[in-house]
Structures are given as structure tokens and as C-alpha cells.
Amino acid sequence: KDSGCPDHAYKVLLFSQDPLVIYIPNFLTAEEADYLERTTKSKFTKSEVADSHGHQLNASTRTSRSTSLASDPIIRCIESRALSFQGFDTPRSHLEPLQLVTYGLGEEYHAHTDWFEAASQTSDAYGGNRQSSFFVYVAASSDITGGGTNFPLLDAPVDERWCKFVNCDEPWEAGVTFRPVPRNAVFWVNLLKDGRGDKRVVHAGLPVTSGTKLGMNIWTRERALHQTFRSDGADDEAFSEL
Ligand SMILES: O=C(O)CCC(=O)C(=O)O
Numbered sequence: 360k361d362s363g364c365p366d367h368a369y370k371v372l373l374f375s376q377d378p379l380v381i382y383i384p385n386f387l388t389a390e391e392a393d394y395l396e397r398t399t400k401s402k403f404t405k406s407e408v409a410d411s412h413g414h415q416l417n418a419s420t421r422t423s424r425s426t427s428l429a430s431d432p433i434i435r436c437i438e439s440r441a442l443s444f445q446g447f448d449t450p451r452s453h454l455e456p457l458q459l460v461t462y463g464l465g466e467e468y469h470a471h472t473d474w475f476e477a478a479s480q481t482s483d484a485y486g487g488n489r490q491s492s493f494f495v496y497v498a499a500s501s502d503i504t505g506g507g508t509n510f511p512l513l514d515a516p517v518d519e520r521w522c523k524f525v526n527c528d529e530p531w532e533a534g535v536t537f538r539p540v541p542r543n544a545v546f547w548v549n550l551l552k553d554g555r556g557d558k559r560v561v562h563a564g565l566p567v568t569s570g571t572k573l574g575m576n577i578w579t580r581e582r583a584l585h586q587t588f589r590s591d592g593a594d595d596e597a598f599s600e601l
């Protein structure tokens with residue numbers, strides 16, 4: 360256990376076994392969510408996406424704004440939680456810096472996978488491809504409508520207890536849409552056993568039709584990222600100079 364980190368006695372709900380999708384209520388504490396909201400307010404820039412050649416671009420497919428977080432004690436606790444959730448065998452070096460994403464009215468992220476096709480995005484420096492994703496709903500204004508995360512190829516659940524977390528008004532053909540419930544998270548595995556990307560986890564951040572939404576991506580790579588691409592990269596460099 361990381362000393363000084365809040366105890367995380369959260370429960371989890373298995374959403375899908377194959378692909379593996381797990382729903383996590385209360386992934387963040389109220390204090391962490393507040394902290395993330397406060398400290399990132401002025402930091403957002405237009406989100407970038409990688410094209411099929413691996414070039415970063417400001418595409419109309421992603422109209423949200425995002426920012427990467429440098430490590431600090433609170434961030435480190437969130438990282439530790441994401442790592443221990445995946446078992447003890449995932450080292451911290453496999454984590455990308457946490458990425459906060461904010462959406463205002465009409466902003467969205469069209470259907471995409473978090474895993475990459477382009478070799479330039481899955482190089483050794485990046486630790487290969489993205490093995491898993493957490494999408495965490497950090498905050499949503501009380502008047503939020505829209506802004507769910509839609510997985511068109513997953514089956515919608517049947518039991519109505521899921522309706523707290525998924526939009527049960529959606530037509531069955533639309534797959535499943537997780538609602539932006541603050542502090543909750545969706546976790547899924549991106550890669551098949553053989554390392555190829557799993558197309559079934561394609562998803563979209565649906566347009567926000569009123570209010571605002573703040574989300575967070577936690578991406579775990581297959582292998583260690585080069586130090587300069589890690590949230591604690593700067594610290595490590597300072598260390599190596601000692
Ligand atoms: O905003 C969402 O609901 C999903 C965002 C997302 O999939 C991403 O940033 O990769």
C-alpha cells in the first residue's frame with residue numbers, strides 16, 4: 360500500500376468478459392476530483408489526435424480540450440490505484456501521464472480506438488501500444504446532458520440496475536453508452552492476446568448537449584515508456600544528475 364494514499368475500498372462491476380470491460384463506481388475520491396478540477400482549470404489546449412501515419416493533428420474528430428498531468432503526491436495515488444487495479448505485475452513505468460479532457464457545449468470525440476495502428480505511435484520509446492484504458496468521469500455540471508461514452512459494438516446490459524450508469528433510453532442497436540457520472544470509471548483492455556488491437560472496444564465521447572464534462576484518460580502501455588514520456592520523467596532526470 361502506498362503510504363499517505365486514501366484507502367480505496369471501491370467495488371467493481373464486471374460489464375463484459377470478452378472484451379474485458381469493468382465498471383468502477385467511486386474510482387476517485389471527492390477530494391481527488393476537486394483537486395483535478397481546480398488545478399487543471401486554465402491548462403487546457405485543443406486536443407490532438409494521431410492520424411494513420413502517426414502525425415499529431417488537431418482534427419475535427421476531437422473537439423474537446425486536453426492536458427497532461429505532471430506527477431505530484433495526489434496524482435501518484437491515482438496512478439498507484441490504476442496500477443494495483445491491474446494486478447501487481449504492471450510497473451509504474453508503463454503508465455502514460457494522466458490526461459484530463461474537458462468538453463463544452465457541442466464538443467465531442469468521434470468513434471476511435473485508444474490503441475494505435477501506426478508504428479510511429481507504438482515505438483519502444485512509447486512502450487508499444489496501449490494495453491488498457493480507464494476513462495474516468497472527473498466532473499460534470501449538474502445540467503449535463505449528452506456527453507456519455509458510447510461503445511457501439513458492446514451489448515447493452517439487461518438489468519435495470521445498470522441504468523444508473525448507462526443510458527437505458529438508447530436504442531439497442533446503438534450498443535452501450537456510459538453516462539458521465541462523476542468519480543466513476545470504465546476500464547477496458549485494448550489488445551487481444553496476440554497483441555493486435557481489439558476492434559470491439561471502439562468508442563466515442565458523445566457531444567455534450569448542455570453543461571460541461573471533465574474526464575480523464577489513464578493509459579497503460581505494453582512495456583515501459585521512455586523516461587521523457589512519463590509523468591515523473593523530469594524527476595527521474597533530476598535524479599540521474601545527482
Ligand atoms: O469523452 C469520452 O467519453 C471518451 C473520451 C475518449 O475516449 C478519449 O479521450 O480517448
Ligand SMILES: [Fe+2]
Pocket residue numbers: 471472473562
Ligand atoms: Fe478513447
